[in-house]
Amino acid sequence: MADIKVAESHVDSEQFHSEDGEDNAFISEKEGTLADKRDMARMGKRQETRRNFKSITILGFTMVILSTWEAQLATAVFALGNGGTAGLIWGYLIVMIGFGFVVASMAEMASMAPTSGGQYHWVSEFAPRSCQRFLSYMVGWLGVLGWQTATATVTYLAGHQVQGLIKLNHPEYESKPWQGTLLIWAILALGLLFNTFFSKRLPLIEGIIVILHVAGFFAVLIPLWVMADRAPASDVFGLFADNMMWGSTPLAVMIGLVGAASCFVGIEAGAHMAEEVRDAAYVIPRSMMWTWVVNGLLGWIMAITFCFCVTDTLGVLLTPLEVPFIQVFYNTTGSVGGATGMTCLMLVIAVFASVAVMATNSRQLFAFARDKGVPFSSFFGQISPTLEIPFNAVVLTLIFVLLLSLINIGSTVAFMQVISLGVAAMLTTYIISISCVALKRIRGEPLLPSKFNLGKWGLPINIIALIFLVFFWIFAFFPSAPNPKVADMNWAVLGYGVVIIFSIVYYLLRGRHQYVGPVEYVRKGQ
Template structure:
């Protein structure tokens, strides 16, 4: 019956598409909401053109297009929240190689991610849908393998979005606990016990808050993203100026900051440096998540690619300005790694400032950024989950593909993502290394999902994107090669433990989570998807 229906749908596709287009045009005779009334004629025309393009790709527009170029750029910046993302994973390059690993690892990975952003931007300018890389993988793959290719890419993209959102919220909980423990008792111990149940409850509260703001404050999210830009700038300047000016325990020389390489991971020097790159990779991994917002952007074919590339460049500068002052005033690395909180950045700031209250005040911008980042990731994660469910690829898709009419967003898909995050968060009760698994597997899944459409485009000699509005010519082809090379390195790299010999706390469980979720998705494919999954209505 499913095949018969699909055949019937194909034979009458032209008539159905015309009916849908007529319905869309009819809807436009009356503004949808007060937001539509505030748009200029040019903006309204752009939104209608984007809806028409979406209709050609097989979907009706169900979400309001409220974001401009700057607003989608700001959201892309928020998804990374560079000062916060670099803070929660600061221990990785400390173990990997110290100062040089921190500074040059960040610069090197940022340049690689520029290439990833260019590669995704070219393809997104041709296929700007909420399905993102999943839809692109279907369109760019040969017919004989497009179903399994899109399936693998879609599950990688959804799971990457969910686990990165989980890592952000869990990282905020751990970072907040570390900041509280800037305050110590008479014995020099932190005032907060940081028991597993306490960390989990903080994580739960942050997760619920992010979902509530994303669901019920959707129309104000562009304002929040804009605020985050200025908040980030103010926070970086405050930290940079204060720690360098006070520097209570002195400053390192520039030779140390930019040249000292002291690995303590137990790995060979070169591999140790590479393992330390997880900090930079985690902070930039959310680059492609903004593609899921394409159906809420007025001119997605041009605005989203510009946001992708522009944000990475902005992040490179912001991250460099944040890291360099911290390394100049960084205390002994061994002492930082042995800090009970497991959070080096609060320890660096309190060492430089010499005041517990002053140091805590400087961490407040980072904590707020963590929450804003969680809201942005929650929003993007819900959109990609909804888009994948829209094509029937997730069990119970008829629930998750619904758009809540009063909220104007996929509320059910958001709740599904939240429940999965909370369930996975319970792993922390069994292992304190859970955050390492969440951050590592998120990077792996997203890297795989980004690489699949880029590789498919390369195998097709980039023919299907040659007329892309955001075509980068020969530079784009070079970026494609760099993207694939980075992906081949990143997947095994971030399955490795950060130090050897391996213990239960230093073990990297990302590989276990990655293999487990991959197995479940493939089991669902062979049990149901192979016969029933039809892919996007392209």
């Protein structure tokens, strides 16, 4: 019985934390701190990976994986076409504030149960006993879908930047979808390399890249401030536009918010690396909150700057370079070399964001396989004894994205709907996991102890987060323009439905006989 098991784990984990602070004592690189060892024991899990990440390096990892100011530039075209510059600026701020409640809610859960499973594990521990196993199973599948499509999205955007660079330096070049697919494969190959042979150096590598992430922000921002022709402030902050002719500017602005939301989806990435972080129950929630604050502010400042530089919105949207921010860089500097240098800086960060997304993706898949949630669980739930990483899960991620990228050859528009598919899947996992915690609070049931406790503000924060998430979940399925043709439809709803149906069928035929949910292992670990 899930509720009884959670109550039991609450009592035991209280005993785990010593009052003299010795639970933070470092044991070894394998085990982490005494608190890490006790948390793993409470959750019924065996420590198989090394805890290479410390507080600074995991913060760098989570900041790079979102790369919010870079993602904002890459997705700004969607908000510009649906809401104009004012819609982009104020919409982004609304999204950032709303995600603050979401992040706080998940950070608390990440401290209660610091495991690579993330949302599906939290649902298993906090959901009502009548639906605990099924909901956890569905959230596990949607989490796998969300992170797999995130890998495809980030690698595509990085490859698309390469094509824009080539077009900038060689105007006669005509980009082909199959070339974009090959670039995706090349970036995936780099991701495989850094997630296998250089896996032990990944904290150091991502730590170096986060320095580039912050320094690069100023390297891009300062030229835009100093050199660009500026649009009037009254237009930038006050001009809302419906360039896609939805017939309603407020509706267009709301649809444009999905682009900003995609910059924050995946912010719980650090939680999926929890079993490789020292003192994870303390470090992970704080890295999530700092990532939200720092990346969020950098993204908003960049959004405002970008909008001041867009003096000709239609010209930027229809740029022959096919990448609007590269056109803005070129307009600003008046130099191919200058625009190339600024774009190359973003490209390096994008490539290593792909590496980080692949790492997070493989850990989430490994955790779900470890709990027998996917076919061939015993194979994908293994840790390589030599590399000490979930190697089989990394390879499956590579193969899945390789196959998914073939869609780009047939239709780039259809492939871009993968972004909406991933956003919808991840938002669903957030909604269900936060709902479970909110329900326990409403019922007055005890929660697990947390080193990031929301206290009396927990329920209001959870409810605001849910209202915000449901709103965006609906708009994630909208097409990018009204009255779309078949090729321009948002087929994310189809992919979402297929995964839901497949997971339900698999659950009924096989999953319910194998998958019991992490809460069972919690009980056995006590």
